[in-house]
Amino acid sequence: MSLLLEANGVTFRRQGDLVFAPVDLQLAAASALVILGPNGCGKTTLLRLLAGILRPAEGQLLRNGSTAFLGHASALKGDLNCRENLDFLRHFHGRAGLSSSQALVRTGLAGLGLRPARTLSAGQKRRLGLAGLLVAPRPIWLLDEPYASLDDAGGELVDSLLAEHTATGGGVVLSTHQRKPRLRAAHGELVVRKAAPEETA
């Protein structure tokens, strides 16, 4: 089984202090990893590290395959409509997945294609973000709180998208502090801990 993502003793420092205790993790193809931990323990920081947005202070990080990162900010342009947002992602990442219309239908946004993204509700923005994963397929998904602000149907949608993605050989790392995902694929759990205050010489 090939590894999509591997981290050995990865840490990150903010103002010189460790954000979380060193993390080791492995993500195999067709599997998922759930990152657990209380608010403020560094889940988002860890995901941004895994995405390559942040550089680790110590430790090694290996990525095999391109990465999609869905964070708190939805990375959408409010002044463009949904369809334009998706079209941009398709071209920007240069990988043809679903068409924009198909992705909108799949995420339950059918008929909203011409609405400017800023007029969407929080849950709808979240769904549009998920649609962005579908139009430009990438093997590694890093999802920060994918269930946030989604209704029950939205939660189901995330679960089924995750199942489909892992079934086709993709890997997912997601963080959550509320709803335990019902994952059909093999998945591990990782608890992020706050770093103990360290004594510097």
Add this chain to the structure above:
Amino acid sequence: MSLAALPALLARDLRLAVRHGGESLMPLFFLFAVLILVPLGVGPGPNLLASIAPGMVWVAALLASLLALENLFRPDFEDGTLEQWWLGHLPVTGLVLIRLLSHWLITGLPVIIFAPLAAQMLYLPDQALGVLLLSLLIGTPILSLVGGLAAALTLGTNRGSVLLSILVFPLVVPVLIFATGAVSAAADGFSPRAHLGLLAALLVLALTLVPLAISAALRLNIE
């Protein structure tokens, strides 16, 4: 990496600029405000206006460029599209250059297009018009590059705009000197070649170094 990303980003930036129609016309508005206000202030004497014309057009270009800087990276920084640039498969300097290109198309190009009109209104001698356009063509991209650097450096601060002007001002001094020097030389019947050569050298230097500095600054600011 797919090269298709670069035109896609450019197309989206320009589309957003068109959608903010009024804001995108600000550079032109500034050019004309300077063109009208300064003669009102110093009087309509052709000799005086002709002698300050190169400086005025250039100051207008500078202000136009400064105006749009605050929005060069900040909206992308806030809505999370900027951090997507680092997902690994795209060269960030390329994306930076594309973003600067769209900034130049919005702020530099309109000034160049309307510069002949401005030259007429300020009685700039005809033989200097070509040099004025050439100096704008070489010089305004430098303004975009240097301004982009200042915008990237101040991205993580919450009072960017004052700082932005303080940072830009020293960096554009040479551009202003060589560009207006070229136009004045041409107006007085001398060869502007030395000035334009130095300006072009500045452009080459800025093109090679500034995108790297911008990527480094952006990277530090998104962390």
Add this chain to the structure above:
Amino acid sequence: MIWKTIKVGFHRLGSPASFYRFSTLVSPWLWAGFALCTAIGIYYALYVVPPDYQQSDSFRILYVHVPSAWQAMAGYVVMSILAAIALIWRIRMTEIMAMMCAPIGAAFTAICLATGSIWGRPMWGTWWEWDARLTSMLVLLFIYLGIMGLYAAFDDRRKGARVACILILVGLVNIPIIHFSVEWWTTLHQGKTIRIFGESSMHYSMMPPLIWMTIAVKLMFGAALLDRSRNELLTQDRRKGWVQKKLKSQGVS
């Protein structure tokens, strides 16, 4: 090999506690040296050196003007070296020291501008002359202020320092260009005015105070840099173990 030695040396000095000890030890000596050199320099400058035949007594201004100008520029070079080390090897102490160079450098630039303008009053008849040196110094002052402002604008001190280090290096490339362009501009727009150093070289009897003042100003830069860096270090590390330990063991000195 040599690089490695330098790097290790910096890392050792870079440990906050040892830097703190080092600066507490060294800075008083630098201040003492500064006081001594200034006393000698000013004595020579005001009482020993005879008046210049061309500029009469006003040339005595240059004994504070010129060392300040040199130090304003030398300070920028020192700051750039520290900034480069900070960006390449991510050594924290050099980051802090680079940031603390800026206000001192700005102070010298300000002295240079003020005294240059005062010197210009009897020489040129105006308080401000668009002289190439003064204009470049004015631009340099703005660069210094920009660096200080940028550093101060960040909540995260370390991030601010790293970003400002990039600006410092950009400025390093730019300052010679600015100087050259301003020089070019003044020669186009006016003939040469009286320079602070005339075309003729200085008489050797005028040199000693200049040398003493130059040394004094360098010592002062070092001392002020150490003092400010120590303060900044203490501010940043106030919650860290070594500061707490120091406070508890010796009371608060």
Add this chain to the structure above:
Amino acid sequence: MIPEFEYAIYVWSSYGIFAVVIAWQIVQPVLYRRRLMAELREELALQSGDYNDPNS
């Protein structure tokens, strides 16, 4: 007018500016350090519980 007198103002004011700016460079870190130390001392006293509130 006596030339020495004419120039003296300029010379002395230059040296004065130099002295003032340098003095400020000396004094400022000292003042800052004093303020910082007072604050740290207060914090330490609060932690260890022997803090005497000057206002009480």
